[in-house]
Each structure stands twice: as structure tokens, then as C-alpha cells.
């Protein structure tokens with residue numbers, strides 16, 4: 001089965017986790033853009049981001065996205081939460097394939113990422129407040145990029161994969 005789809009959404013939405021599971025289920029390669037970048041630069045996103053600053057990270061992310069999107073054939077691509085910030089990236093994603101927005105409320109995102117130290121933008125005294133700010137800025141951009149919105153809420157990862165497969169018309173509707 002050849003599917004080309006990209007997952008966008010806030011940090012903690014489940015792009016990396018759901019994307020890997022979806023790719024395994026369908027049997028296509030999976031690329032997590034952050035992991036791909038970490039391999040390319042030989043350092044963690046957090047250290048690169050903190051040493052070089054956000055603009056340089058965004059440049060790197062844009063270059064990486066353009067390169068990964070050129071890979072032909074079936075592919076599930078999990079982006080980083082800020083990949084939609086630049087208009088050219090949004091165009092690359094739309095051209096790449098079916099873009100799905102994994103949506104969750106900031107309060108649910110916070111529960112998923114509150115103990116995580118790998119996300120540079122959330123290393124603040126008040127990560128929930130930061131998530132709310134990021135959500136307000138980005139929700140319109142995710143919606144403008146994606147063809148559909150998948151509400152993640154309390155849904156288990158397997159349930160979300162089923163839902164995405166139905167969106168991609170790879171699975172029959174539930175009885």
C-alpha cells in the first residue's frame with residue numbers, strides 16, 4: 001500500500017508516536033523529521049536549538065523538510081510542531097501528500113509532555129502557558145495546511161491509527 005502522508009500538530013499531539021505506528025501498520029517507511037535532523041547534525045534538537053537559536057533551527061528544519069519531501073514513494077512523515085510556521089514549508093507539505101492535523105487541547109498536551117526535557121520551547125516555568133500561546137499562534141496554520149483534523153483527546157494510539165486509515169480510505173468504516 002502506497003501512502004504519502006504527513007502529520008502536523010502541537011508538541012505532544014502524538015505525531016512521532018502515531019506516525020510510527022501508522023507506518024508499521026501500513027508497511028511504508030517512516031521518517032520523523034526531528035530524528036532525521038538529529039542524525040544529520042549529530043546532536044539533539046534541544047542542544048542545537050539552545051546553541052544556535054530558533055531562527056537557525058528553523059532554517060535547518062526547512063532544508064530538512066524540503067529534502068525529505070523529495071523522497072519518492074510511500075512515506076509517513078512526522079513533522080516537528082513548528083514546521084508549519086513558514087509559508088514555504090506549508091506549501092512543501094501540501095505538495096508532499098495528505099496532511100493530517102493531530103489536534104489536542106493545550107491541557108491534554110501538557111499532561112503528555114510535562115516531564116519531557118527534550119522540547120526546548122517548553123523548558124519554562126510555566127509550560128502550560130507556553131503551550132496555550134503556541135496553540136493560539138499555530139492552530140490556524142495547522143488548519144490551513146492540513147486536509148483533515150484528527151481529534152486525539154483521550155483516544156488511544158491504535159484508535160487514532162484506525163481513524164487515520166479511514167481518512168486515507170485504507171480501512172472500512174467501523175460497524
Ligand SMILES: Nc1ncnc2c1ncn2[C@@H]1O[C@H](COP(=O)(O)OP(=O)(O)O)[C@@H](O)[C@H]1O
Nearest residue numbers: 010011012013014015016017018112155156157
Ligand atoms: N493518543 C495518545 N494518548 C496518550 N499518550 C499519547 C498519545 N499520543 C502520544 N502520547 C504520548 O505523548 C508523548 C508525546 O508524544 P509524541 O509522539 O512525542 O508527540 P509529538 O511528536 O507530536 O510531539 C509521548 O510520551 C507519547 O507516548
Ligand SMILES: O=C(O)C1=C[C@@H](OP(=O)(O)O)[C@@H](O)[C@H](O)C1
Nearest residue numbers: 010011012034080081082119120
Ligand atoms: O513546536 C516546536 O516548535 C518544536 C517541536 C518539536 O517537535 P515535537 O512537535 O515533536 O515536539 C521540535 O521540532 C522542536 O523542539 C521545536
Ligand SMILES: [Mg+2]
Nearest residue numbers: 015016034079
Ligand atoms: Mg515528535
